Amino acid sequence: MSDLPTGTVTFLFTDIEGSTRLLNELGDGFGELLDHHHRILREALSRHNGVEVGTEGDAFFVAFETVTDGVNAAAEMQRALAEHRDQSGVDLWVRMGLHTGEAQQVGDNYGGLDVHRAARISAAAHGGQVLLSAATAHQVQVSPRLDAGVRVLDLGRFRLKDLAESEQLFQLCIEGLRADFPPPTALGNPLHLPPRLDEFVDRSHEIRTIQTLLSERRLVTLTGPGGTGKTRLATEVGRVAVSDFPDGIFFVELAAIFDFSLVPSTIARALSLREEGARPIIETVTDYLASKQILLILDNFEQVVESAPVVSDLLRAAPGLKVIVTSRVSLLVSGEHEYPVPPMALPDAQRLPDLEVLSEYESIDLFLKRARSVKPDFALTGDNAPVIVEICVRLDGLPLAIELAAARARLLSPHEILTRLGQSLSLLSKPGRDVPQRQRTLMDAIGWSYELLDPELQTLFRTLGVFRGGWALDDVESIAHREGALGVDVIDGLESLISSSLVRAWETDEGETWFVMLQTIREFALQSLADSGELQHFRMVHARYFADLARSAEPEIFNDDQHWPDRLDLEHDNLRAALRRFIDAGEIQEGLVMATHLWRFWQIRSHLAEGRAWLTALLDFPKNKSDPATRAAALIAIGGLTYWQNDFAMTRVHYEEALDTFESIGDQRGIAEALYNLGFLFLIDGDTKRSLEIHGRSLAIYRDLEDELNVAYAKWGLAMAYVRDRELDEAARLARESQDTFERHRNWYGRMLGEFVLLQIDRIAGNHDRVLALTREILERPEMQKDAVGISSMLEVQANTEIAVGRPRRGLKLAAAADRMRTEHGGGAPPPLLELEDPRALVADVFSEDTIEGIWFEGQQMSLEEIIAYSQKDGESDE
Numbered sequence: 001m002s003d004l005p006t007g008t009v010t011f012l013f014t015d016i017e018g019s020t021r022l023l024n025e026l027g028d029g030f031g032e033l034l035d036h037h038h039r040i041l042r043e044a045l046s047r048h049n050g051v052e053v054g055t056e057g058d059a060f061f062v063a064f065e066t067v068t069d070g071v072n073a074a075a076e077m078q079r080a081l082a083e084h085r086d087q088s089g090v091d092l093w094v095r096m097g098l099h100t101g102e103a104q105q106v107g108d109n110y111g112g113l114d115v116h117r118a119a120r121i122s123a124a125a126h127g128g129q130v131l132l133s134a135a136t137a138h139q140v141q142v143s144p145r146l147d148a149g150v151r152v153l154d155l156g157r158f159r160l161k162d163l164a165e166s167e168q169l170f171q172l173c174i175e176g177l178r179a180d181f182p183p184p185t186a187l188g189n190p191l192h193l194p195p196r197l198d199e200f201v202d203r204s205h206e207i208r209t210i211q212t213l214l215s216e217r218r219l220v221t222l223t224g225p226g227g228t229g230k231t232r233l234a235t236e237v238g239r240v241a242v243s244d245f246p247d248g249i250f251f252v253e254l255a256a257i258f259d260f261s262l263v264p265s266t267i268a269r270a271l272s273l274r275e276e277g278a279r280p281i282i283e284t285v286t287d288y289l290a291s292k293q294i295l296l297i298l299d300n301f302e303q304v305v306e307s308a309p310v311v312s313d314l315l316r317a318a319p320g321l322k323v324i325v326t327s328r329v330s331l332l333v334s335g336e337h338e339y340p341v342p343p344m345a346l347p348d349a350q351r352l353p354d355l356e357v358l359s360e361y362e363s364i365d366l367f368l369k370r371a372r373s374v375k376p377d378f379a380l381t382g383d384n385a386p387v388i389v390e391i392c393v394r395l396d397g398l399p400l401a402i403e404l405a406a407a408r409a410r411l412l413s414p415h416e417i418l419t420r421l422g423q424s425l426s427l428l429s430k431p432g433r434d435v436p437q438r439q440r441t442l443m444d445a446i447g448w449s450y451e452l453l454d455p456e457l458q459t460l461f462r463t464l465g466v467f468r469g470g471w472a473l474d475d476v477e478s479i480a481h482r483e484g485a486l487g488v489d490v491i492d493g494l495e496s497l498i499s500s501s502l503v504r505a506w507e508t509d510e511g512e513t514w515f516v517m518l519q520t521i522r523e524f525a526l527q528s529l530a531d532s533g534e535l536q537h538f539r540m541v542h543a544r545y546f547a548d549l550a551r552s553a554e555p556e557i558f559n560d561d562q563h564w565p566d567r568l569d570l571e572h573d574n575l576r577a578a579l580r581r582f583i584d585a586g587e588i589q590e591g592l593v594m595a596t597h598l599w600r601f602w603q604i605r606s607h608l609a610e611g612r613a614w615l616t617a618l619l620d621f622p623k624n625k626s627d628p629a630t631r632a633a634a635l636i637a638i639g640g641l642t643y644w645q646n647d648f649a650m651t652r653v654h655y656e657e658a659l660d661t662f663e664s665i666g667d668q669r670g671i672a673e674a675l676y677n678l679g680f681l682f683l684i685d686g687d688t689k690r691s692l693e694i695h696g697r698s699l700a701i702y703r704d705l706e707d708e709l710n711v712a713y714a715k716w717g718l719a720m721a722y723v724r725d726r727e728l729d730e731a732a733r734l735a736r737e738s739q740d741t742f743e744r745h746r747n748w749y750g751r752m753l754g755e756f757v758l759l760q761i762d763r764i765a766g767n768h769d770r771v772l773a774l775t776r777e778i779l780e781r782p783e784m785q786k787d788a789v790g791i792s793s794m795l796e797v798q799a800n801t802e803i804a805v806g807r808p809r810r811g812l813k814l815a816a817a818a819d820r821m822r823t824e825h826g827g828g829a830p831p832p833l834l835e836l837e838d839p840r841a842l843v844a845d846v847f848s849e850d851t852i853e854g855i856w857f858e859g860q861q862m863s864l865e866e867i868i869a870y871s872q873k874d875g876e877s878d879e
């Protein structure tokens with residue numbers, strides 16, 4: 001084809017997000033959707049001189065002679081796609097990536113690194129998002145012919161798959177369309193930072209200074225009052241420092257942590273490490289960091305200054321680790337370098353420079369950026385310049401205060417903002433050096449913004465202070481509904497608070513909108529709630545609401561759709577706060593009920609030790625603080641957690657006390673549950689006869705109660721005992737029956753339990769191929785990916801089988817990966833129930849000890865994705 005553009009060309013790649021899912025959902029309708037999609041894209045292409053180079057399935061590859069055409073085409077496509085979504089209700093989201101570079105023509109196609117780069121950038125985008133390379137973004141900014149309502153947002157640097165250097169990525173923001181995406185899904189992306197929700201005012205001087213400090217020191221603490229820009233600076237330093245930390249940059253949010261003992265586990269979470277049974281989590285973290293070059297950003301450390309020694313310990317144990325802390329106070333540990341974050345640069349109000357120079361002052365730049373985000377045509381003029389300068393000076397150059405003021409630019413002119421500020425600010429401006437004064441300025445600015453709210457909005461705002469770590473829309477709606485008195489439509493109210501910069505929102509990976517307040521603003525809200533005398537009341541309203549949430553989640557925890565565990569993960573800080581309030585208020589009964597509802601969540605999402613700690617704290621209160629049935633149920637819950645931690649001695653203590661209690665009050669369901677659980681302990685101890693008998697009793701009671709789901713569990717327990725007794729036909733029959741029930745309940749967990757029995761039976765019978773086929777299939781299921789216990793057990797079963805069929809290397813690697821998962825999760829299926837042999841012993845006469853160590857090490861290093869992909873390898877070779 002001779003009409004391919006030559007020279008400098010802009011490449012566009014597009015691709016439908018989740019096309020496999022759409023195909024499954026729509027079936028035959030998918031072809032029609034694809035036609036619409038092709039027509040929408042081609043219309044935009046023809047209007048903007050795009051040349052279609054290649055189309056494969058739902059992916060387009062297009063070349064443009066000019067950047068302007070490329071960008072305008074992408075924007076038009078996204079607009080038309082949004083319209084299609086509105087009209088059809090079909091979730092058609094397309095990711096797009098643009099890069100501008102040299103065209104290397106290969107026949108009727110292009111080749112070369114620039115095409116490759118464009119494809120990688122597109123792959124990093126989310127559905128609905130348009131990502132641009134720096135080359136493209138740069139030209140866009142100098143191009144005068146962009147469509148109205150389109151602008152470019154700098155997202156920072158990311159490392160993309162197959163590209164040696166990290167890439168600076170930009171997002172095209174198209175007015176009226178979604179703009180708040182999670183960070184680009186770059187593979188192996190080492191940056192684990194919160195998303196950028198708005199434009200950054202470049203503070204290159206501060207960033208460079210902190211970078212220099214960081215090259216000499218290993219612990220830099222950014223100090224200053226709330227709203228100075230500490231967090232923002234720390235994350236931006238993280239973005240530019242990416243090449244110095246090959247193992248990644250991790251952001252650890254401590255704002256919602258009220259108990260300093262949770263600091264190590266919060267760091268562990270940020271690093272995606274899990275708890276490890278009885279072993280202190282700090283050791284897991286230390287081991288992990290020991291050999292890595294990592295930058296940790298610990299945000300809002302003032303909450304937990306008692307934990308400063310933890311930071312010293314980590315630095316001592318991990319020579320490649322560096323830490324940036326943001327805190328209102330310094331840590332006062334050795335080796336720390338404190339960097340007080342200065343306010344944003346202010347011009348001299350007496351001698352104003354010309355407008356262009358003026359707009360380069362950080363504080364003015366910030367005011368303009370934020371004002372434009374609520375009023376796109378806002379401009380700096382000779383008239384308003386002195387007023388805007390005056391506002392920034394009054395606000396001491398404090399970024400948060402400036403944001404709050406600028407957020408009002410939609411309705412108020414700068415002059416009106418200044419007048420109202422003047423009425424409210426308690427101080428005449430002095431150069432903002434003195435910290436207490438800046439603190440006061442900020443509180444005044446928040447207070448000012450608060451005063452401008454209607455009384456109903458003020459109430460809503462105050463109430464929101466009660467949430468920890470953020471909230472979902474339902475949360476406020478329920479509390480508002482319950483309280484009747486909030487008096488505003490919650491969605492309208494939140495929108496106003498967002499436009500006032502008091503609240504922020506983004507979309508989670510699960511597609512929920514999640515709302516947060518900056519720490520300083522939340523403190524103000526809490527203080528107002530206390531001043532209005534409503535604090536204690538709302539704390540209990542909050543606690544009861546989250547107790548209800550836990551109650552609603554409990555029966556659905558194992559549902560195929562995973563909605564509830566995802567939600568509880570998101571709300572974990574609120575759940576913790578609720579439990580804490582029950583404990584503080586002495587409401588032990590309610591606390592026990594809530595914690596009991598949460599235990600399965602703690603189990604499958606790797607919070608075994610934390611769950612155990614909550615239940616222990618609650619059970620330590622005198623018995624008369626709760627009724628016996630509640631207490632016994634909580635004993636079953638804590639027993640469950642200790643069971644998965646493989647602490648069988650404590651488990652027996654808990655289950656036996658529960659059984660005694662249920663028997664003493666004649667609670668049949670409770671008796672059945674305690675027996676069911678004790679049945680496994682007998683099996684672990686090798687007392688198969690006793691186990692059969694006890695599981696049989698539990699099954700009989702559940703049958704009497706016509707409790708279908710628990711009948712299925714009890715049948716499964718009995719099946720496990722029959723496997724041990726080598727009554728395989730009976731075991732298989734019971735397992736299949738239980739599976740039918742689990743299937744009907746869409747219970748993935750129970751389904752897997754049943755399958756486990758069938759796997760054991762096949763293993764005992766030597767049906768290796770069937771075992772491998774089933775473990776591979778189970779390991780690939782989406783619902784399994786977050787269940788460390790299930791995955792490690794399946795990997796272990798597969799490992800033994802791979803060895804049995806003559807693939808010792810593969811078996812050993814799988815076993816090593818499973819072993820690491822057990823460690824990270826802090827537990828797993830009880831080994832005696834799995835009846836497996838030690839894989840290292842099995843291969844001892846095949847490999848030398850060194851070889852075994854080498855393979856084991858390789859397996860332990862594999863990521864979850866890698867190990868799942870590896871488990872799927874079929875065929876004879878032992879690789």
Ligand SMILES: Nc1ncnc2c1ncn2[C@@H]1O[C@H](COP(=O)(O)OP(=O)(O)O)[C@@H](O)[C@H]1O
Nearest residue numbers: 199200201225226227228229230231232399400
């Ligand atoms: N350089 C900057 N560019 C844009 N916005 C900024 C900048 N610095 C701070 N802000 C904004 O000001 C507010 C307060 O900053 P933040 O970093 O949260 O302060 P701190 O951590 O000191 O409390 C935030 O909304 C933040 O986005």
Ligand SMILES: [Mg+2]
Nearest residue numbers: 230231300326
């Ligand atoms: Mg902060």
